[in-house]
Structure formats: structure tokens, C-alpha cells
Amino acid sequence: MSESLWRSSVKDLDPYIPGQAAEEAKKQAELTDVIRLATNENQLGPSPKAIEAMVKAIQEAHFYPDLTCLELRTKLGALHGIDPENYVIANGADNIINLVIASYINPGDEVVYCTPTFSEYHxxxxxxxxxxxxxxxxxxxxxxLEAMLEAINEKTKLVIVCNPNNPTGTIVEEEELREFFKRVPKHVVAVLDEAYGEFINRENYATGVEYIKEGLPVITIRTFSKLYGLAGMRVGYAMARPELIQPLQRVREPFACNRVAHAGALGALEDVEHKNKTLSDNKREMEKLVKEFRAFGYEVEESHTNFLFVDMKQETGSIGAELASQGLIIRPCAAWGHPTHARISIGTAEQNDKLLKALQEINAKAPHHA
Ligand SMILES: Cc1ncc(COP(=O)(O)O)c(C=O)c1O
Structure with missing residues (x-):
């Protein structure tokens, strides 16, 4: 009965299906220890500098946060060489996606992107x-990108490129992307979601920072959830030329980045050592997993992120369930239309070894058809 009162566009929405939470898995399998490789988190945890800053900030939890996140915008400005007024900081990149779409989309406007990709665009x-x-x-x-350009018509308002893409981990060629941004017509706003941009494993590959500096009209999205290990705090940001960023500043709820999260992000940016360790551990462990997965007969896409898109050559729902019963959570990809694929986040050496051992046992019981 009450559903009839909902705004009609809300009735069309499917609830978000997250990777299984560790708490839920523990309860289900009556396990004490759960390894969660389903949500692309940083298994090293937050930087000690971020933790220290957050503990300090919590003492001032009775004060509203700084409305415009000036300190963080200034620090990001210095990091990227893009002026502090060209950022919007909010409650995770999820919130930024919501702000971009709420800022630009009227009913009937078209939003072009590829699938499979991150579900929040839809x-x-x-x-x-x-x-x-x-x-x-x-x-x-x-x-x-070519097919996306062909799909643009007079109703198109936004094009979104997720690069590296979630769940496939792939990137497009740099020159193709630059050309794409140049060819997007003036009535269309281009968005580049770089939630995993810092993990791109190719030297001198241009990112949204360079495109913005080159004057291209593109809104670039980043997050502190992945590289910086602050997924639980919720800090994400958009950067773009002033005329593109201004509507987001108007739509954003006033205190969209809380005081503790803001402090954590500032602390995280101080800790270059933690950042570098995250990147080098990720690279080493990813190489190990790719090698072992290929030895199992799985097909693995080259990844520029902190996860792998793996074709296990058999339906991954049951493998996921079997692993979950042992406290190992991965992300089967049937919901993305890829029933034999799984998205597997890169864990610590010890976590990955446990995963490999469990998969070896599963494969030995029911060998797949490679
Ligand atoms: C491509 C992509 N964009 C945005 C997000 C949202 O990140 P956040 O944790 O900052 O909301 C994610 C999270 O997994 C993602 O994969």
C-alpha cells in the first residue's frame, strides 16, 4: 500500500547489493575470522597517521565540520596542481556520483556508459x-569509447567512463580516451570515475588530473576508500573546471564530509610510505595471484586496480558459497551478467595464500573444464 506513495522513479530502483559484510558472514558460518576479498578494500588498513588524526578529531565531534573542507581542498590542490576551488568533497565517491547526476540530469536525459560497470550510475x-x-x-x-560516441544524440547529457573499470579492472588506451573527451559534443558533460586511478599500472599514463590541466571539460572522481584505506570513513571528491564543478557545490548537502573523515583524509595524504607500501604489496600479490589462477586454468584479465576479474570457467555462485563457508568472501559476477566470473580483491600475502589453498581444494574435488 505505502509503495504507491513513493516517487515513481524510486519504484524502479533495485536495492544495492553489496559484497557480503564480514559481520554477516561470521554470523552465517559461525566463524570468528572472516577474510573479505569482495569489496576492494585496503587490507593494510588506514595509515597510522590517519588513525592518529581521526582520534584527535573525535574529541571535537561536538563541532560541525568545516563546511567546504578547505584544508583538504588545499592539500589536494598542492598534490594535483589543480586549484582548491575546483574540488567538491563529499561522503564517498558514491555521494559524488549522486551529486553529478543530480546536478545534470533532467527527466528524459540520457546517460551513456558501458556495462558491466559500477552499479551506481544506473x-x-x-x-x-x-x-x-x-x-x-x-x-x-x-x-x-567509439560505441559510446555513436550512442550520443541530442538527448544525451552525461557520458561516464569508469577507468579503471569495476568489475573488469581494465583501462582504455590513453590516446583513445583523450580523443574521446575531445570529441564529446558541447551539450554533453564527460565524467571520469577514477576510484582506482592511483593503481594504474602503466608508466606516464595520463589521468583526469592531466586532462583537467589540458583544459578538457571532464569531471574526475576519486576516493579515499581504496588506496588510502578509508572505506569506512567515506571521503570522495570530484575535480573539474569551475563551471562544471559549481552545480555540485550547490547540490551537495552542507556537511557531506564529517569532521573525523576529513581529518583521516588529511592524515592519509601525509603518509607517503603507507601509500607506497599499499601499491607495492598490491602489485606483488596481484602478480602472485594471476600466476596461480592461470595455473588453475582460470582466465584473468590484466588489472589496473586492487582486484582481479577472473573467469573460473564454471559458475562462480557455488564456489563463492563454498569459500564463504570457510570464511573467505569473494564477489561472484552473475549480477553483472558474467556467471563464470568472480571479482576478487587483492588481500595480504597470508590472506591470498589461504584463498589459493581453499581454491586448490575445491578444484581438486570438482575439476573445472579449462
Ligand atoms: C568505480 C567506483 N566508483 C566509485 C566507488 C565508490 O567509492 P566510495 O567508497 O568512495 O563511495 C566505487 C566503490 O567500490 C567504485 O568501484
Whole structure:
């Protein structure tokens, strides 16, 4: 009965399906120790500098946070060489995606992106009464920029490129991306989601920072959830030329980045050592997993993130359930239309070894058809 009162666009939304939370898995399997490789978190945890800053900030929890996050914008400005007024900071990159779409989409406007990708583009487009235009990724699981350009018409308002893409971990060629941004017509706003941008494993590969400096009209999205290990605190940001960023500043709820999260992000930026260790551990462990997965007969896409998109050559729902019963959580990809794929976050050496051992046992029981 009450559903009839909902705004009509809300009725079209599917609830977000998260990776299984560690708490839930523990309860289900009556386990005390759960290894969660389903949500692309940083298993090293937050930087000690971030923790120290957050503990300090919590003493001032009775004060509202700084409305515009001036200190963080200034620090990001110095990091990227893009002026502090060209940022919006909010409650995670999820919130930024929501702000971008709420800022630009009128009912009936089209939003073009590829699938499989991050589900929030679809949800927020529907919420605003917009029309998602979903283009399949290429055979090698990359964003199909040419097909996206072809899909643009007079109703198109936004194009979103998730690079590196979630869940496939792939990147597009740099020159193709630059050309794409140059060719997007003036009535369309380009968005580049770089939640995993810092993990790109190719030297001198240009990111949104360079495109903005080159004067290209692109809104770039980043997060502190992945590289900086602050997924639980919720800090994400957008950067772009002033005229593109201004509507987000108007739509944003006033205190979208809380005092403790703001302090944590500042502390995290101080700790270059922690950042570098995250990147080098990730690279080493990823190489190990790729090698072992290929030895199992799985197909693995080259990844530029902190996770792998793995074709296990058999339905991954049951493997996921079997692993979960042992306290290992991965992300089967049937919901993305890839029933034999799983998205597996890179864990610590010890966690990955446990995963490999468990998979070896599962494979020995029921060998797959490679
Ligand atoms: C591509 C992509 N964009 C945005 C987000 C949201 O990140 P946040 O934790 O900052 O909300 C994620 C999270 O997994 C993601 O994969």
C-alpha cells in the first residue's frame, strides 16, 4: 500500500547489493575470522597517521565540520596542481556520483556508459528520471569509447567512463580516451570515475588530473576508500573546471564530509610510505595471484586496480558459497551478467595464500573444464 506513495522513479530502483559484510558472514558460518576479498578494500588498513588524526578529531565531534573542507581542498590542490576551488568533497565517491547526476540530469536525459560497470550510475540515473544507455564493453572487457560516441544524440547529457573499470579492472588506451573527451559534443558533460586511478599500472599514463590541466571539460572522481584505506570513513571528491564543478557545490548537502573523515583524509595524504607500501604489496600479490589462477586454468584479465576479474570457467555462485563457508568472501559476477566470473580483491600475502589453498581444494574435488 505505502509503495504507491513513493516517487515513481524510486519504484524502479533495485536495492544495492553489496559484497557480503564480514559481520554477516561470521554470523552465517559461525566463524570468528572472516577474510573479505569482495569489496576492494585496503587490507593494510588506514595509515597510522590517519588513525592518529581521526582520534584527535573525535574529541571535537561536538563541532560541525568545516563546511567546504578547505584544508583538504588545499592539500589536494598542492598534490594535483589543480586549484582548491575546483574540488567538491563529499561522503564517498558514491555521494559524488549522486551529486553529478543530480546536478545534470533532467527527466528524459540520457546517460551513456558501458556495462558491466559500477552499479551506481544506473541507480542514480533512474532516480533522477534519466535514461541509462548501456553499451556492452569490448570483447577484452574495456569501455567501448567509439560505441559510446555513436550512442550520443541530442538527448544525451552525461557520458561516464569508469577507468579503471569495476568489475573488469581494465583501462582504455590513453590516446583513445583523450580523443574521446575531445570529441564529446558541447551539450554533453564527460565524467571520469577514477576510484582506482592511483593503481594504474602503466608508466606516464595520463589521468583526469592531466586532462583537467589540458583544459578538457571532464569531471574526475576519486576516493579515499581504496588506496588510502578509508572505506569506512567515506571521503570522495570530484575535480573539474569551475563551471562544471559549481552545480555540485550547490547540490551537495552542507556537511557531506564529517569532521573525523576529513581529518583521516588529511592524515592519509601525509603518509607517503603507507601509500607506497599499499601499491607495492598490491602489485606483488596481484602478480602472485594471476600466476596461480592461470595455473588453475582460470582466465584473468590484466588489472589496473586492487582486484582481479577472473573467469573460473564454471559458475562462480557455488564456489563463492563454498569459500564463504570457510570464511573467505569473494564477489561472484552473475549480477553483472558474467556467471563464470568472480571479482576478487587483492588481500595480504597470508590472506591470498589461504584463498589459493581453499581454491586448490575445491578444484581438486570438482575439476573445472579449462
Ligand atoms: C568505480 C567506483 N566508483 C566509485 C566507488 C565508490 O567509492 P566510495 O567508497 O568512495 O563511495 C566505487 C566503490 O567500490 C567504485 O568501484
Amino acid at each position: 541507480k542514480n540515473t533512474l532516480l533522477m528520471g534519466g535514461v541509462p544507455v548501456e553499451i556492452p564493453t569490448t570483447k577484452d572487457h574495456k569501455f567501448d
